[in-house]
Amino acid sequence: MAQYAILIYEAESGYAGGGEAAWQQAMEAHGRFAGQVGERGGKITGGDALEPTATATSIRGDIVTDGPFVETKEALGGFYLIEARDLDHAIEIAKLCPAPYGGVEVRPVMDTSGG
Amino acid sequence: MRSGHGGQRQDPRRDDQATAAAPPGRPGGREPARNAIAAAVAEAHRREWAFVLAATARVTRDLDAAEECVQDAYVAALDAWARQGVPRNPGAWLTTAARHRALDTLRRDRTLRTKLPLLIVPDQTSGELDETGVEGSDVIADDRLRLIFTCCHPAIAREAQVALTLRLVCGLSTAEIAKAFVVSEPTMAARVTRAKKKISAARIAYRVPEAAELPDRLDAVLTVIHLLFTTGHTDPHGAGLLRPELVERSIALARLLRALMPDEPEVCGLLALLLVTDARRATRTDERGGLQLLENQDRSLWDRAAIAEGGRLVIDALRGGRPGRFALQAAIAAVHAEAPSYADTDWPQLLVLYDRLLRAWTSPVVALNRAVVTSMVDGPAAALEEIATLEQDGRLDGYRYLPATKADLLRRLGRCPEARQSYENALALTENDAERAFLEGRIAEMAALGPGPAAG
Numbered sequence: 001m002a003q004y005a006i007l008i009y010e011a012e013s014g015y016a017g018g019g020e021a022a023w024q025q026a027m028e029a030h031g032r033f034a035g036q037v038g039e040r041g042g043k044i045t046g047g048d049a050l051e052p053t054a055t056a057t058s059i060r061g062d063i064v065t066d067g068p069f070v071e072t073k074e075a076l077g078g079f080y081l082i083e084a085r086d087l088d089h090a091i092e093i094a095k096l097c098p099a100p101y102g103g104v105e106v107r108p109v110m111d112t113s114g115g
Numbered sequence: 116m117r118s119g120h121g122g123q124r125q126d127p128r129r130d131d132q133a134t135a136a137a138p139p140g141r142p143g144g145r146e147p148a149r150n151a152i153a154a155a156v157a158e159a160h161r162r163e164w165a166f167v168l169a170a171t172a173r174v175t176r177d178l179d180a181a182e183e184c185v186q187d188a189y190v191a192a193l194d195a196w197a198r199q200g201v202p203r204n205p206g207a208w209l210t211t212a213a214r215h216r217a218l219d220t221l222r223r224d225r226t227l228r229t230k231l232p233l234l235i236v237p238d239q240t241s242g243e244l245d246e247t248g249v250e251g252s253d254v255i256a257d258d259r260l261r262l263i264f265t266c267c268h269p270a271i272a273r274e275a276q277v278a279l280t281l282r283l284v285c286g287l288s289t290a291e292i293a294k295a296f297v298v299s300e301p302t303m304a305a306r307v308t309r310a311k312k313k314i315s316a317a318r319i320a321y322r323v324p325e326a327a328e329l330p331d332r333l334d335a336v337l338t339v340i341h342l343l344f345t346t347g348h349t350d351p352h353g354a355g356l357l358r359p360e361l362v363e364r365s366i367a368l369a370r371l372l373r374a375l376m377p378d379e380p381e382v383c384g385l386l387a388l389l390l391v392t393d394a395r396r397a398t399r400t401d402e403r404g405g406l407q408l409l410e411n412q413d414r415s416l417w418d419r420a421a422i423a424e425g426g427r428l429v430i431d432a433l434r435g436g437r438p439g440r441f442a443l444q445a446a447i448a449a450v451h452a453e454a455p456s457y458a459d460t461d462w463p464q465l466l467v468l469y470d471r472l473l474r475a476w477t478s479p480v481v482a483l484n485r486a487v488v489t490s491m492v493d494g495p496a497a498a499l500e501e502i503a504t505l506e507q508d509g510r511l512d513g514y515r516y517l518p519a520t521k522a523d524l525l526r527r528l529g530r531c532p533e534a535r536q537s538y539e540n541a542l543a544l545t546e547n548d549a550e551r552a553f554l555e556g557r558i559a560e561m562a563a564l565g566p567g568p569a570a571g
Contacts, residue, residue, distance in 0.1 A: 002232070002318045086235045086320035087270055088328070108317045111232060 001083040003045070003109035004090040006097050009074040012052050014101025029098035037082060042093045047080035074102040081109065148197070155201045156192050163206035164286030165371070169258035171213040172321065176233040178283065178311050180220065181213075188213035235320040259284070260323045260375050263368075267336040268319050275310040276339050282307050285364050295361055296346070333376075337385045337441055340368045344389050362393055380432045384442030387428035391448040394421035406553040410457035422452045440476035443468055462491040479510045483520055495524040515544035519554065526561065535561035 015022050037044050053068040053075045068075060080097065084090035087106070094106045167188065172181040188209045195212075202208040266279040274296075281287045281295070293303035313319070324332040347361025369386040376382050398412035429449045432442035447468050454460035469485040482505055490498035502521045511517045522537030535558055542554040 002235075086237075086318045087268075088320060088324075090318075091270070106317075108232075110316075 001043070001085060002090075003111075004082050004084055004087075004094075005107045005109055006047075006080040006082060006090075006094045007076055007105040007107065008078040008080075008097065008099050008102070009072075009105060010077050010099055010102035011074050012077065012101075016052075026098060026100070029100075033096055033098055036096050037093055040089075040093055040096075041085070042089065043083040045081045045083055047078065049078040050076065052077075077102075152193060152197045152201065155196060155205070156189060159192065159205040159209060160189060160286060163209055165259045165262060165284045166206045166257065167209045167213055168283060168286070169262035170210045170256065171217055172234060172262065173236050173256075173258055174214050175217045175221070176236055176321075178234065178314065180217065182283070184213045184216040184220065185209070187216050232315055232318060234315060235318050235322075237320055237322050257375070258321075259371065261321050263336055263372065264323055264332060265314060265319060265321050267332070267339050268314070269332070269335055270317065270319060271310050271313060273339070273342070275306050276335070277342055278303060278306050279310050280339055280368070281343070281364070284368065287364075291360075295358060333379060333381065334439075336372065337381060340365050340372070340385060341388070341441070343368070344392075348392070362396070365389060366393065380435060381439040381441045383428050384432035384439060384445045387425040387432055387445035388441055388448055390421045390428070391425035391445060391452045394418040394425065394452060400549060404549055406549045408553075409451065414456065417452065422449070425449055426453065438471070438475070440472060443472040443475060447472070460491070462488055466492055479505055479508055480514070480516075483511065483514075483517060486524075487520060490524055490527070495527045499524050499528075513544060515541050515550075517541075518544070522557065526557070531561045531564045 015026070018025075034044055053071075056066075056068040058065050058067060058069045082090065082093055084093055087108075090106050090108075094104050097104050164185070168181055168185045171184050172178055175181040175184060191212055192205075192209060196202070263280070263284055266283055267276045271279065278292055278296075281292045282289065287295075289304045289307060290300050292307075293300040296303065343361050344365035347358040347363075347365060366386075366389050369382070369389050372382050373386045394417050395409075395412060396418070397416045398414075399407055401407050425445065426449050429442070429445045432438065432445060438446070447465060450461055450465055450468065465488045466485070469481065469488055472481050473485065482501065486498045486501040486505070489501055499521070502517070502524065505511055505517060506521075518537045518540035522534045522541060525531075525534035525537060538554050538558045538561060542551060542558065545551050545554060
């Protein structure tokens, strides 16, 4: 099994506009997703939701600025670390990952153990 | 297309496998024999490269390493075949040689292996070699489909899929591929390297897709082969209209795929489409290299054997309900190819086929081609309405054949000033010299005729 990150990019306005109900729906969808990953033979090994980019602080060298590193319409809002057999399996799992206001990116996690 | 590479394994270190060509064990071979050997190796490179590389990649589990071993095997063949004669089964000889080399390298470099993850090869057992380099069974499995599907994986950008297929499946050098696509060699090298690295780092599995995903994945493979063909068929930049090398490679790939997946109607459809389209190759340009329209082509020069083979394949491709886009395109091409003349083409039949094609594949380019058929069934005015819809649609903005088609319809209606304007719009979008010359000729013709009705 190989490790992949599923990075969730969404328009933050989606959740801001949808209020509590949108958030509640998303939480339930992510709960279902966690179950589906196991059913598909994968495994979630980590992950979290992030506070909105308005709370971000960026640092480059000594310069500290208010806001995310890159301003984009759809921002990184959360991630999962999963185990999957290969890229096809990881994509199959990532397609199930809820991201109603954007989409997800699958990235292989680098094996830094050497050898 | 030969079937399979079964039969007995051939060991490159044994002399008794030799057959004719050069007398075994006679040193200092004469020059003609040398040439014959070089030709045999070149032939084996063209025919067997994909087979040898695909089988070797399963051992090295690294595409770069596999390429090196296979190249070494071809170099070794030059000498060995000169001494021992050309083996009965060059593909098996080369595969065994490349895999031995791979095994040696693996043993020697076990500690020096790259940090990149190894190619994921599901169902590994049948490909494992034991320490003597002998495979479990005597038959070397045909891994070419694995190789083709890996090169055309949807996680790889289309242009990189095309480059990888030419590099790994056809064995073309990076320089040759760069030349075919009119990009610099470093650009093409970077494209190929990046794609290979993604296969390994993102763990794109070296396998044939499962039944559920096969239709989509196969479509990507067919699209790549078709793109190769069309790139070879109409050089978008250069002076000539044809790059025969790409055309021939794409047809060879389609034939290979047909041999490996004989039950897939769309594979059949693609091969038919390429054969029937290419059958008109000799007449697509006039003696000065100018563009020759279908209606003016000398049909007696068409390759009747290719059209007949394509026609038989179309029947196979249409069998079994719900034909796909390649089968339907092939059927359309076959109707054109089998017509005795442009005027006597079965246009109503073409209209039916285009409507089925649009249902299978909603492409504005198909809708544009349908408009041409409409003009032959219901007249140019009816076709202009379809063109207007396409202009509003916007997806064909910048597509040179939209204004060119419109111009032709206007010309046939005798609306010369409007036709001239559309020809000029098309000219502004066209880089191919043969097509430019054609459009400039039409513009001059329209200018000379001026406003007023014309025969059409």
